[in-house]
Amino acid sequence: MKIQIKLFAAAREISERGELELEVAEGLSVKALKLKISAEHPKLSELILRSAVSLNREFATDESVVHEKDEIALIPPVSGG
Amino acid sequence: MKIQIKLFAAAREISERGELELEVAEGLSVKALKLKISAEHPKLSELILRSAVSLNREFATDESVVHEKDEIALIPPVSGG
């Protein structure tokens, strides 16, 4: 399945785009997704180690499973306020 | 010596005036002053038990001595804010 991953802040600047598109297998875990992004976009790998992933606007755990229609985002450590 | 004591809030309303005038001896302590006010103005005695006295805009202790030119006030428990 094809998924899009929204990028923000340093992740967006490092990869020079607001969204990544990946072809992944069904039943992919968030942990596996992070490894896959790191492998395909090595410049992001350091930041990904410190980042969360959100699925449908909620923080996901490493064990969460990514579904095709999910709204997915990489969430670097936040610094609002 | 003659002294004036400013009255506020319930003390002012109970005694129906903003200031008391008393004739007192030199060297009077604040504690003795409170007793004297209570004796001369019995309606104030209950409130005086719970009140402080200020001398020149500072809270005084029972042992403080009242001088002729002091600005004296009876300070019922405060409730600003």
Place this chain on the structure above:
Amino acid sequence: MISITSDAIDPLEVLESVKSNQAGASVLFVGSTRQFTGEKETLQLEYECYESMAIAKIQQLVDAARDKWNIEQCSVVHRIGVVGLGESSIVVAVSTGHRKESFEAAAWLVDELKIQVPIWKKEFWADGKTEWVHPSGDQRRIPENINASRGAS
């Protein structure tokens, strides 16, 4: 800004009085006339003060707060006279480099003002009764504490 006024307090003016480029945080506290205390209904409050002493005491509190926290700017405004429902009787503003200090200093100033500053509140209850609020407690303890803590710093 330290002020006692019989006019309505403008909270924006108080907030702007603590503005500073060195401040990352400002906390504004507004105390206002609440309609219900339990089941008792208030129509309005009336405040009276011993103005010259109140100003001096507020200044002492502000000085003590500046000793305790790293404050950029600090303002305290208290209204006297009739304060209707929803209207403000007190506005305190503090600006600091970081937020923890703003919150602590503003809360402390309000707490201490309610103990140490000669201002009195009269309740006008909806049942027609009126009542000067004179809480119990030994006020004379407090100024001694302030002087002691300031002397030690």
Place this chain on the structure above:
Amino acid sequence: MISITSDAIDPLEVLESVKSNQAGASVLFVGSTRQFTGEKETLQLEYECYESMAIAKIQQLVDAARDKWNIEQCSVVHRIGVVGLGESSIVVAVSTGHRKESFEAAAWLVDELKIQVPIWKKEFWADGKTEWVHPSGDQRRIPENINASRGAS
């Protein structure tokens, strides 16, 4: 009022949004761009957010605060884009019956927002460098805590 805006925030509007005759206390927190962090000088900040998730997360925080404290009204406004020196990036307002709860709830909302809400700050230093602020720490701990505490109340 929950809002993310690229316009300057009007603190008075936020304060008035929490007005209530049932409130005896309101606390307004303003976070603004501080010129110096230690010896490093900031020219401006720029904020970016994942807006739909940020709004949802702020709403969760407000709901959780309402579970924890007896809140009359509560507003959170965050600015995005460039925020110059002395300008406000965040304004939080809380009104409650009594002051302790206003102070606690406002401080908690700011603390949690800084941990849980997908908003990011970029520093523009006076030496010409820029830097996204990505503090270390495990973000995933937090939403679980919120869910747990809400479930328990």
